[in-house]
Amino acid sequence: MLIIQENTLSEQAPCPYLPDRDMRYEYFFATAVGGTELESLLSTGWRKFGYYYFRPSCEGCRLCTPVRIPVEKFTPSKSQRRTLRKNADMRVEFRELVFSEEIFSIYREHSYTRFGQDSDLDEFLFSFYQQSCPALQSEYYIDNILHGVGFLDISSSGISTVYYFYRNHLSKRGPGIFSILKEIEFTRSMGLPYYYLGYYVPGCSRMEYKATFNPLEAYSWDDALWKNYADL
Numbered sequence: 001m002l003i004i005q006e007n008t009l010s011e012q013a014p015c016p017y018l019p020d021r022d023m024r025y026e027y028f029f030a031t032a033v034g035g036t037e038l039e040s041l042l043s044t045g046w047r048k049f050g051y052y053y054f055r056p057s058c059e060g061c062r063l064c065t066p067v068r069i070p071v072e073k074f075t076p077s078k079s080q081r082r083t084l085r086k087n088a089d090m091r092v093e094f095r096e097l098v099f100s101e102e103i104f105s106i107y108r109e110h111s112y113t114r115f116g117q118d119s120d121l122d123e124f125l126f127s128f129y130q131q132s133c134p135a136l137q138s139e140y141y142i143d144n145i146l147h148g149v150g151f152l153d154i155s156s157s158g159i160s161t162v163y164y165f166y167r168n169h170l171s172k173r174g175p176g177i178f179s180i181l182k183e184i185e186f187t188r189s190m191g192l193p194y195y196y197l198g199y200y201v202p203g204c205s206r207m208e209y210k211a212t213f214n215p216l217e218a219y220s221w222d223d224a225l226w227k228n229y230a231d232l
Helices: 035-042 078-086 101-115 121-129 168-173 175-189 205-212
Strands: 002-009 025-031 047-049 052-056 065-070 091-095 135-142 145-154 158-166 194-200 217-220 225-228
Touching: 035 145, 035 158, 047 121, 047 158, 078 175, 101 121, 101 145, 101 158, 101 168, 121 158, 135 158, 135 175, 145 175, 158 175, 168 175, 175 194, 175 205, 194 205
Parallel strands: 158 194
Antiparallel strands: 002 025, 025 052, 047 052, 065 194, 065 217, 091 135, 135 145, 145 158, 217 225
């Protein structure tokens, strides 16, 4: 691992997940992060975009809970199986990181439709195409037309989902759930034990879908151990 900037604490800012709370991150910048090094980071609650590695360091709050799925134990729920059937016409490919204007166009549409945000190309490239660790992108096709793209990091013990976006007309298909299910399948096919799903924040409605994947393991900030989420 090559450290570009040592650990730093961000300024406090309004929490994007829960009202009337502030957030603060511990972060550093690095490149040439190997698979074993990435696993060490993921397994202790770190996330990343490009060269930017971060984890929450909020005063008086530890609700941002890292979660992962032990893929060999995972079985889709009835609802998740319906999502798979609904998207049976979708072809999924996993490949090396390759930028295209079409991918950025889908990202712009997704960001504007879902969040009302304009997209900056330089920021997009920094977040997803400045590769600092082993990584892949996933591409979702219907009739050979690209409809969604995801970004994944690959550690020595698992795959970590970074981001997924899609054309707006797919919304009724449950595209986010579908992408997770396909990425879990891919993790299993790679012979890796864990699929890292990012942070789960109790009380945040946007995060509730993560609790529908079982079994779900959660990282305890207090004793630095992974446990069954139901036991926390």
